[in-house]
Amino acid sequence: MANKAKLEALLTLINTSARDAIALYEKYGDVPAIDQTGPHPLDNAVDQVALKSAIRTLEGASAQLCTTLAPPSHTAINLVQVYDHACVRVVAREGVSDILLKYPKGIHVNKLSKKINIEPKKLARIMRLLATKGCYNEVDTDVFANNRLSLILLDENPVKHMILLHVELISKGASVFYETLKDPKIAYSYDPTVAPVMYSIDKDGIEGTVFDWMARHDGQRESYHVSMRSLNTIMGSLAVLAHFPFGKYSTVVDVGGVQARDIWARDCPEAVAEDRVEFEDLNFFEQVPVKGKDVYYLRNIIHDWPDNESALILSNVRKALGPNSRVLIHDYVLLQLSRKQAVIEASELGTAPEPLLANFGVGSMRSYQQDMTMLFAHNARERTLQDSLALATAAGLKLEKVWDLAESCVLEYSAA
Numbered sequence: 001m002a003n004k005a006k007l008e009a010l011l012t013l014i015n016t017s018a019r020d021a022i023a024l025y026e027k028y029g030d031v032p033a034i035d036q037t038g039p040h041p042l043d044n045a046v047d048q049v050a051l052k053s054a055i056r057t058l059e060g061a062s063a064q065l066c067t068t069l070a071p072p073s074h075t076a077i078n079l080v081q082v083y084d085h086a087c088v089r090v091v092a093r094e095g096v097s098d099i100l101l102k103y104p105k106g107i108h109v110n111k112l113s114k115k116i117n118i119e120p121k122k123l124a125r126i127m128r129l130l131a132t133k134g135c136y137n138e139v140d141t142d143v144f145a146n147n148r149l150s151l152i153l154l155d156e157n158p159v160k161h162m163i164l165l166h167v168e169l170i171s172k173g174a175s176v177f178y179e180t181l182k183d184p185k186i187a188y189s190y191d192p193t194v195a196p197v198m199y200s201i202d203k204d205g206i207e208g209t210v211f212d213w214m215a216r217h218d219g220q221r222e223s224y225h226v227s228m229r230s231l232n233t234i235m236g237s238l239a240v241l242a243h244f245p246f247g248k249y250s251t252v253v254d255v256g257g258v259q260a261r262d263i264w265a266r267d268c269p270e271a272v273a274e275d276r277v278e279f280e281d282l283n284f285f286e287q288v289p290v291k292g293k294d295v296y297y298l299r300n301i302i303h304d305w306p307d308n309e310s311a312l313i314l315s316n317v318r319k320a321l322g323p324n325s326r327v328l329i330h331d332y333v334l335l336q337l338s339r340k341q342a343v344i345e346a347s348e349l350g351t352a353p354e355p356l357l358a359n360f361g362v363g364s365m366r367s368y369q370q371d372m373t374m375l376f377a378h379n380a381r382e383r384t385l386q387d388s389l390a391l392a393t394a395a396g397l398k399l400e401k402v403w404d405l406a407e408s409c410v411l412e413y414s415a416a
């Protein structure tokens, strides 16, 4: 494709994918606006696969077009002057979105400054940077109000916990990442106890893995557990309920579920009262889950572990399987950037339309970012389909079906 034709094709992709997204919003209500002050009904829909799919192309094509046309040094500095995390940390820690709930018409930064004890002119700059990215509305000079995006930072929202986990813990690993790659003692190690986050916080070398460390820090552990619920919408994982035929099966084992007892008691007490749900503490490295059930569901479990540990978890799950059991591994599946390899996997995962990068480029950014999160926190990784199949095959599992949810992906296996 000639260069100009590539640009025209990107423009067409932007146009069609944006129109697809608009049509989806219109099914649920009005189209959203950047300064919208409330959520849109589609924001919390269980099944966001069609929207995620349209946005993947839209984000990928828009970023690719900008990168192609902008001066390269301008794009290069954009790679590193990303201070959103420092600014989001301030507003999240200080509960600015919760405060703004009482000021639907906006609050002047001088008044906000007194409430949270942050110097007003600095605060104005923080708020302006965020509002420029679409988080908060600057309704008048130095007067800020909530909008659809800033409402995500409310205390009650699990996404806020995921944000704090990133800006306060994962960022520590990011800041020493280079050093860990060069430190001869650990550079070639995939031991979770020396992952960059642990390298940065474990001065005495006694803390173990991030999970061991959290076991001794109640506040961190609680917040981590709450943050996991945010993956329902961040990764769009809840769509599994709409796509996988759970109705065909009668028993599901959630291996490595979070705070299961508390959450079932709170959200589904009738299931607990009617004995439709059982709880069992399980160390998935040392124990086999309850045997012979229909479905073993592992969401965001395997990506937490390097290959050796993942193989151990899968081999323990394998021992529990009956002839008709299924294992569902629900994580990101990293798309291939080489078009040659992407085409090989296209029948399972689709492939981005040309001239988009074969993995949808920036449209798939969250999966590559989370791959780094896993490396920083656990010396672990997100995996390609090839990587996952190699692990599962070695554990005696056979791929039955790929459930591509346009962002997260469910790999369905049976006993080989």
Ligand SMILES: C[S@@+](CC[C@H](N)C(=O)[O-])C[C@H]1O[C@@H](n2cnc3c(N)ncnc32)[C@H](O)[C@@H]1O
Pocket: 211, 228, 229, 231, 255, 256, 257, 258, 259, 282, 283, 284, 285, 298, 299, 300, 301, 304
């Ligand atoms: C990334 S979270 C995912 C939680 C949940 N499946 C979800 O998707 O929300 C990983 C979970 O693995 C649990 N975990 C860590 N080590 C474990 C072990 N050895 N045995 C069982 N669970 C473990 C953690 O407590 C945490 O709840």
